[in-house]
Amino acid sequence: MADAKWLRSKKDDEQPAANNDHLVQSDDPNHPANLIPSLCAKFWTLGWVTGTGGGASIREDDLVYIAPSGVQKELMKPSDIYVLSLAAQAQSLDRRKRVYLRSPPNYKPSQCTPLFLAAFTKRRAGCCIHTHSHWAVLVTLILETQGLGKNREFRINNIEQIKGFGRGFKKSGNLGYHDTLVIPVIENTAHEEDLTEFLEEAMDSYPDTYAVLVRRHGVYVWGDNVHKAKTQCESLDYLFQLAVEMKQLNLPWITDIEPVVPRRS
Amino acid sequence: MADAKWLRSKKDDEQPAANNDHLVQSDDPNHPANLIPSLCAKFWTLGWVTGTGGGASIREDDLVYIAPSGVQKELMKPSDIYVLSLAAQAQSLDRRKRVYLRSPPNYKPSQCTPLFLAAFTKRRAGCCIHTHSHWAVLVTLILETQGLGKNREFRINNIEQIKGFGRGFKKSGNLGYHDTLVIPVIENTAHEEDLTEFLEEAMDSYPDTYAVLVRRHGVYVWGDNVHKAKTQCESLDYLFQLAVEMKQLNLPWITDIEPVVPRRS
Amino acid sequence: MADAKWLRSKKDDEQPAANNDHLVQSDDPNHPANLIPSLCAKFWTLGWVTGTGGGASIREDDLVYIAPSGVQKELMKPSDIYVLSLAAQAQSLDRRKRVYLRSPPNYKPSQCTPLFLAAFTKRRAGCCIHTHSHWAVLVTLILETQGLGKNREFRINNIEQIKGFGRGFKKSGNLGYHDTLVIPVIENTAHEEDLTEFLEEAMDSYPDTYAVLVRRHGVYVWGDNVHKAKTQCESLDYLFQLAVEMKQLNLPWITDIEPVVPRRS
Amino acid sequence: MADAKWLRSKKDDEQPAANNDHLVQSDDPNHPANLIPSLCAKFWTLGWVTGTGGGASIREDDLVYIAPSGVQKELMKPSDIYVLSLAAQAQSLDRRKRVYLRSPPNYKPSQCTPLFLAAFTKRRAGCCIHTHSHWAVLVTLILETQGLGKNREFRINNIEQIKGFGRGFKKSGNLGYHDTLVIPVIENTAHEEDLTEFLEEAMDSYPDTYAVLVRRHGVYVWGDNVHKAKTQCESLDYLFQLAVEMKQLNLPWITDIEPVVPRRS
Structure with a gap:
């Protein structure tokens, strides 16, 4: 140094x-x-x-x-x-x-500084974005009503935009259409810096995730570089918005769809 | 002079x-x-x-x-x-x-002039903003149906964005995550200038508020300076929008959440 | 000439x-x-x-x-x-x-030309705007389900933004907060030019209106000059959006509110 | 060459x-x-x-x-x-x-390349646009719940904006207000290139369509030139949004409306 x-x-x-x-x-x-x-x-x-x-x-x-x-x-x-x-x-x-x-x-x-540092040190991220997007907050509120214990997850599958995410830390390639995107949700703390230990725990428990939702607060999203962090954050916000709209229309986030087999392949 | x-x-x-x-x-x-x-x-x-x-x-x-x-x-x-x-x-x-x-x-x-002056003289505000935001109007309409008497309040807690508000007039620091944000609602009058006395009354009754909702009309938001008035107005509009969306999803504005205790503190 | x-x-x-x-x-x-x-x-x-x-x-x-x-x-x-x-x-x-x-x-x-001309010749308007706004179309669709006969009206009262409209043709001043804004709705025709006679009829039947809704199509809004046409069109779109959102929240468009009497007046 | x-x-x-x-x-x-x-x-x-x-x-x-x-x-x-x-x-x-x-x-x-090429070679299109619009995805999700078999269609009629579409391949003129716009929906595949054969099949089955919806994915829209592709894509997105909003308000996409007969014609 x-x-x-x-x-x-x-x-x-x-x-x-x-x-x-x-x-x-x-x-x-x-x-x-x-x-x-x-x-x-x-x-x-x-x-x-x-x-x-x-x-x-x-x-x-x-x-x-x-x-x-x-x-x-x-x-x-x-x-x-x-x-x-x-x-x-x-x-x-x-x-x-x-x-x-x-x-x-x-x-x-x-106050976000230690949370950004967690993404940089634990994941070698090149960029970390923290949003208070309505859609992120609403997704955590919807999940909260489903009584599944505190250690909750946002899960969605069979949506094309899921391909916007990398498959995981040190893994090459992106998620596929039929893969389930899983984003852990941590509970909010009174002081933002106190979120750090819980964010790091979520990173340990979900080694391949590129984002952590914070209940009633927002989301942290990172990526290897600015391009990946920004486009993953956009794709995630798109999926959160879609999920809220699906909830309003009583459409389930997880479905069991038989893959289409291309005839010529 | x-x-x-x-x-x-x-x-x-x-x-x-x-x-x-x-x-x-x-x-x-x-x-x-x-x-x-x-x-x-x-x-x-x-x-x-x-x-x-x-x-x-x-x-x-x-x-x-x-x-x-x-x-x-x-x-x-x-x-x-x-x-x-x-x-x-x-x-x-x-x-x-x-x-x-x-x-x-x-x-x-x-016609807003005497209402702006109220914020400047009674609170020494440096800036006052008046919006007709849909979200503000819808919040007052939702409250109206709840039959709680004329002297109503918008209340929300346990949302991170609440931290965007100062704790109150001549008090230092901002509201915390678990604090309840309370915004008084006054009834609209036929002539905007006639709102002044009711706005001033609300200021007296809620000495720490930085905003007053006007039923079926909009909201007045102020702050010590332009920065604070503008960011408080943005945060409030965010919360009004969230509150309407929460209402559409049958999610309550007020919840009783046990604070998360950081283990390392 | x-x-x-x-x-x-x-x-x-x-x-x-x-x-x-x-x-x-x-x-x-x-x-x-x-x-x-x-x-x-x-x-x-x-x-x-x-x-x-x-x-x-x-x-x-x-x-x-x-x-x-x-x-x-x-x-x-x-x-x-x-x-x-x-x-x-x-x-x-x-x-x-x-x-x-x-x-x-x-x-x-x-194809809007004869409809614009109707506003200019029958009302001496200085500007006429035609929008396909979602909110306008949705308002006409909501009204359609209420089975009130073909000659329908959009009515809303006790919303501050209603003050954004002139009181009527050759009348001075604007509508008041407690006034009911009434916008006639005409049925759409296969060819836009054929709307002209129905628009003119609506103008005759509603001599003070500055706008006519066209079912499943949009709205025509005019004013004495560009400023008035544009701000009336904005105010109307605001009210249409609010009306759709009110419908989604089961809030009525017309209410009977006792005017607030200012104490000092 | x-x-x-x-x-x-x-x-x-x-x-x-x-x-x-x-x-x-x-x-x-x-x-x-x-x-x-x-x-x-x-x-x-x-x-x-x-x-x-x-x-x-x-x-x-x-x-x-x-x-x-x-x-x-x-x-x-x-x-x-x-x-x-x-x-x-x-x-x-x-x-x-x-x-x-x-x-x-x-x-x-x-990966969209072969799908764009299909529009250019099979339809002599001058421009093809592919969007992941929420509204397109939501329309395919709503249709999915209606259990009508795999070979589904989005259908809407009696909305003015339908006039924004050409009547069909090698046909002159645009659709009319009372015409039903029909957009075929194909199922999504794991790999975007594999959509090509299904897109081409849909083009064969719907020789006059200018768009194909892809379930849980988005929409492909084309036109004879950039102007037509872009305005048809805008009109379609408008109709998708309207359709989702109509669904939320329990309004049907297809109605049986008696045409208005102009008296002077």
């Missing part, structure tokens, strides 16, 4: 230069500090990050870029972004203390 | 210069006269200010900026904005007469 | 110059030939003119500007606009034949 | 120049390589191509332009487009092997 390229002014103590603003300054629209604001503006129009809720984070190698707490997501600027180092974080003695390489002047760190 | 900086041409009588156009001319996109049009254009896309309904007002120190009546909200210009002085207004003998520092040539003052 | 300013090249016969392109060329964004495309693009995002359905027309004095048939409404250009003269039209012996001052090269005239 | 103008560098073998990038480079916004990205960006806002689902293809004479697989549809660029030759394709011995004139460097061909 001593040679890390982001460290312009080497310091004697563990804490790096107070203000590494160059970490969030780039002309490249695909630089994480530019991409997070443009993604969040798009997510705002989708109703995913209403009223400063939700957020997004991108990891590039050792560096993690995070939207701050309490910002209007459609108005975010690159200069609002926090940056931290996974390696520095791993060396920190206090798991709950974050070591930021770069902090914006007028914001507080996002 | 004699030294007020907005007063370019001092006059002998109480009425200030007829046309203080400089009050609405600025290159700063965050100047209230620029911000109100850009906010209202955004609100139009959200369905909050359809067909000239609804409105918004910003207070900076003594000056209050108000969108005019009957304007297409997505087409508003800075030159359409009214400006008045709270101090001058307080000195007016006739409570119903408004003393405008600056008036646009082709519009009438908004 | 001999001195009409739009007539650049005087001709001997009744038919004016074949191609008065100057009638649709202007730098003024509020010129009807510019305004119709920008309005229609906006209407497309609202779902009012999906798939080339619907349309809009503006009248300025004697001249009527009309969107053509079969155009993608969000892509329309000023050069696509038809122009005709009300005076020339009135002199035409064949009521069904239209005398266009200016025709675009690649389109056919809109 | 030897003289085909797209062939800049003639080669000895059947395979044309590896990288005919000029085929997707044009300043004309209506060039297929520019039009597909702009259309897909629009479709993304409509929810038709969420999470890389869906797609679009345009044919000009012998050349077919196709969006690649797995691309974020609102971010697509002209350089992402595949181009193939129908004539070259027809000469290919292996029906499943595609001969691309131009391939983007970083993508895989769309």
Whole structure:
């Protein structure tokens, strides 16, 4: 880490230069500090990050870029972004203390930070998105009424959009049309940071999932890179919306369909 | 007030210069006269200010900026904005007469004006937003059928987005996940100005609320500044939409949920 | 009409110059030939003119500007606009034949033309909008099931947005909160032009209406000028949407509410 | 084909120049390589191509332009487009092997390709659009519950928007208001390419249809040109949405309505 390229002014103590603003300054629209604001503006129009809720984070190698707490997501600027180092974080003695390489002047760190870090460290994700989408919340509310114990799951099968998800961590390829997509649901906690242990437990119990629903709160979705996290998040929101609409029409989420056999194959 | 900086041409009588156009001319996109049009254009896309309904007002120190009546909200210009002085207004003998520092040539003052002023004078709000959102109206219609007397309330708890609201007037911090958000509902009056006394009563009865629903009409939402008023208004609209969708799915707005205890805390 | 300013090249016969392109060329964004495309693009995002359905027309004095048939409404250009003269039209012996001052090269005239003309001639409207909005169609379908005879009406009262409508033809002021908004519904015909006589009948029977619903088809809305037609159309669509949502929640469109008496008045 | 103008560098073998990038480079916004990205960006806002689902293809004479697989549809660029030759394709011995004139460097061909080709070869379509629209999927789910056998149809009549469809292949004119629009539904297959034979069967069985629904998947819509494919796709999505809303309100899709006879005709 001593040679890390982001460290312009080497310091004697563990804490790096107070203000590494160059970490969030780039002309490249695909630089994480530019991409997070443009993604969040798009997510705002989708109703995913209403009223400063939700957020997004991108990891590039050792560096993690995070939207701050309490910002209007459609108005975010690159200069609002926090940056931290996974390696520095791993060396920190206090798991709950974050070591930021770069902090914006007028914001507080996002309470989602340890949850994003879980996706980066436990799954080597390149991007993690957190939405408060109505559809995600409604799905958890519908499941809640079905009295199946606390450790619940959202399950849906035989919908083409399921193909939008990878088959699992370190597995190649995507789910198939007839596969059942399973998303674990964890209960919400009073403080968002306290969700971390439950999110990590769900990751352990569902090693192939790319998302965890949080009851009465929203969803965390990740992927190997921005493209995969974003398209998996879109596909999941599509499926949540469809599931709510299916519920309104009394259509079941799980069906037993005999596969169609192509005659020429 | 004699030294007020907005007063370019001092006059002998109480009425200030007829046309203080400089009050609405600025290159700063965050100047209230620029911000109100850009906010209202955004609100139009959200369905909050359809067909000239609804409105918004910003207070900076003594000056209050108000969108005019009957304007297409997505087409508003800075030159359409009214400006008045709270101090001058307080000195007016006739409570119903408004003393405008600056008036646009082709519009009438908004009937919402005394309601905005209530938020500014009784709560020291920095911004007040009035929407005709479908979700707000539907929530008041659903409540109406529940026969709980006229002095009704919208109540919801155990939804993460509730954290989007401040704990109350002069109180620091925000509501928690398990707190119940309570928004008073007042009955609509034939003339919007006549709502003022009922809005003020609701403010007195609910000293910590940042919003008042108006039956079959919409909602007034305010905050210490534009950021807080806008994000609270978004969060509230999110909750109203969720509440209507929950009603369609027969899900209760108030639940008794045992808090999750984090194991590591 | 001999001195009409739009007539650049005087001709001997009744038919004016074949191609008065100057009638649709202007730098003024509020010129009807510019305004119709920008309005229609906006209407497309609202779902009012999906798939080339619907349309809009503006009248300025004697001249009527009309969107053509079969155009993608969000892509329309000023050069696509038809122009005709009300005076020339009135002199035409064949009521069904239209005398266009200016025709675009690649389109056919809109079948809505005689319906727009009805609003212009019978009501002196300055603008008429025709939408295929889902909400309008659903309202007519809901009414259809109520078996009240063919000559049906949409009625709603005690909703603030009702104030968005003028009190009636040649009457000043707008409807009040407690007034009942009444919109006549006519049955659809196989050919859109054949609606004209029924639309005109509805105008005669409901002299104060600014809109006529067409069963299983959409709505025609007009106003004294573009501003009024557009905001009345928005307000009506808002009310149609609300009415459908109220129906889904079993809430009645008409209620008997005792007016609130302001104490200070 | 030897003289085909797209062939800049003639080669000895059947395979044309590896990288005919000029085929997707044009300043004309209506060039297929520019039009597909702009259309897909629009479709993304409509929810038709969420999470890389869906797609679009345009044919000009012998050349077919196709969006690649797995691309974020609102971010697509002209350089992402595949181009193939129908004539070259027809000469290919292996029906499943595609001969691309131009391939983007970083993508895989769309699995929709043979389905698009079916529309181009069997119907001489100029454009084919594939959406994953919720409304299309919900319509197929609603039909599924009605137990009418596998060879199902979506049928709706007496809605004005039905006029948005051509009367049929090689027939002039559009459907009328009282005509019944019939869209065949085929069952989904595990692999999208395997849909081809069933799509072609549906085309044979419904020679006049411009669309085929795919159960639990979406819809394929085509037209003689981009304008017709796009407006027919919009009209169909409108009707699917209306049909779902009608179902929620217990309104039938097919009704027996006596035509209104115009008195003056």
